[in-house]
Each structure stands twice: as C-alpha cells, then as structure tokens.
Amino acid sequence: MAVRGVVFDMDDTLCLERDYVKSGFRAVAHHVRDVADAGEVFRAMWAMFKEGVRGDTFNRLVGRFPEVGQAFGVPALVGVYRNHTPTIAFLPGMGGLLTTLRSRNIKIGVLSDGPLSSQQAKAIALGVYQIADAVMLTDSLGREFWKPSPEGFRRLEAELGLGSDALVYVGDNVEKDFIAPNRLGWATIRLRVEEQLRCGMEPADEAASPAHEVRSVEELSALFDAMING
Numbered sequence: 001m002a003v004r005g006v007v008f009d010m011d012d013t014l015c016l017e018r019d020y021v022k023s024g025f026r027a028v029a030h031h032v033r034d035v036a037d038a039g040e041v042f043r044a045m046w047a048m049f050k051e052g053v054r055g056d057t058f059n060r061l062v063g064r065f066p067e068v069g070q071a072f073g074v075p076a077l078v079g080v081y082r083n084h085t086p087t088i089a090f091l092p093g094m095g096g097l098l099t100t101l102r103s104r105n106i107k108i109g110v111l112s113d114g115p116l117s118s119q120q121a122k123a124i125a126l127g128v129y130q131i132a133d134a135v136m137l138t139d140s141l142g143r144e145f146w147k148p149s150p151e152g153f154r155r156l157e158a159e160l161g162l163g164s165d166a167l168v169y170v171g172d173n174v175e176k177d178f179i180a181p182n183r184l185g186w187a188t189i190r191l192r193v194e195e196q197l198r199c200g201m202e203p204a205d206e207a208a209s210p211a212h213e214v215r216s217v218e219e220l221s222a223l224f225d226a227m228i229n230g
C-alpha cells in the first residue's frame with residue numbers, strides 16, 4: 001500500500017530541540033535581568049545543558065544565583081520557559097519537503113509529547129497549524145497519553161481518514177517514538193542527524209526499532225518518493 005499520509009514528531013524531527021532550549025534560556029535570562037546579569041545567567045544555563053544537565057537546571061541556577069531565586073522562584077522560571085514565544089525554525093530543507101508533500105496531496109500530521117503550553121508555542125512558531133492537516137499534542141489528552149501510548153496515533157488515523165497501512169511516522173527518539181506506530185502497522189522512519197540530542201542512542205529491542213533510518217532531510221525526501229509511489 002502506498003503512503004498517503006505522513007505524521008511527524010516535532011522536537012528534533014521538524015526542528016532542533018537544542019534551539020528551543022537556547023531560546024527558552026534566553027527568555028528566562030531576559031526575565032531576571034533586573035536582579036542578575038542576563039548574559040551570565042544565560043551562559044550558566046547553556047553550560048549546564050552542554051554538560052548534559054536535564055530537568056533541574058533552574059534549581060541549580062537559583063543555587064548559583066540566590067538573588068534570582070529570591071526574586072522569582074523556580075516555578076515562575078519554569079513558567080517563563082514554557083510560555084515564552086520561541087525563536088525556532090524547521091530543519092534545513094524540512095519546510096520545502098512539507099510543501100512538496102502537500103502539493104502531491106499527501107496528508108500531513110504532527111504528533112508530539114511535552115508540556116502543552118511549550119508544544120503549542122513551538123507549533124505556532126513553526127507554522128505547523130497552517131501546514132498540517134491534523135496536529136495531535138498528546139498532553140492535551142493527559143500525561144498518560146504521551147508516547148508510547150497508541151491513543152494519539154489512533155486519533156490521527158481517524159482525523160486524517162487513512163488506514164494504518166497508508167501512514168508513516170517520522171521521529172528521532174528510539175526510546176518511545178516507534179513503539180506505538182509499529183504496533184498499529186504504520187511504517188516508521190528514524191531521522192538521525194548529528195545535531196539531535198539522542199543521535200547516538202540505539203533502540204533497546206525490535207518493538208522500539210524504526211523500519212527505516214535516514215541520515216538527512218534529503219534522504220528522507222528520497223524515501224518518501226519511493227513510499228508514495230508504492
């Protein structure tokens with residue numbers, strides 16, 4: 001069966017996750033500029049990110065800049081990060097690829113996990129609501145429906161009006177992206193490029209493995225050509 005619909009993950013598939021993180025840290029640094037040096041605050045957070053710190057960056061930040069913690073508190077900093085208007089862009093070539101798919105009458109979907117406010121802001125910044133036929137931010141269903149839950153994928157099948165054998169999911173994360181679509185009978189593609197946070201990871205087992213792997217947007221485009229022509 002030829003592919004009639006392509007569903008994309010967002011972070012590190014349509015855009016680089018590190019660009020969003022950098023954009024969020026800039027917003028937080030700007031927010032605290034009256035009590036601390038914004039440049040220093042940004043550089044501290046970015047250094048932590050590059051060292052692999054995840055999840056407790058703002059706790060560490062207020063440990064190092066107590067004046068920031070006294071004036072704002074960690075929950076407020078998380079709020080600034082998640083609600084900021086991000087400066088992000090499609091991976092080079094991705095915008096053109098989406099336009100080409102549309103011109104060939106291929107349905108386009110987006111399915112993404114993550115805190116809803118962040119994901120909505122990213123989707124708006126990228127313009128995916130204009131480009132995609134259906135957008136499924138799984139957090140809108142609840143935390144238990146994040147990948148690898150199949151629920152979001154099933155809803156997209158219904159919304160796009162396509163059977164599982166006409167759909168393909170493109171993602172980057174071998175821990176969770178491919179389990180549900182594999183089980184539902186979709187084709188799956190891992191886009192693997194150096195700039196991604198999880199580029200070096202390997203899937204734990206067959207169930208989590210993508211059916212295909214491509215190393216560039218150009219390779220992805222060529223694979224789509226073959227799949228669309230059946």
Ligand SMILES: [Mg+2]
Pocket residue numbers: 009010011012013171172173
């Ligand atoms: Mg991703």
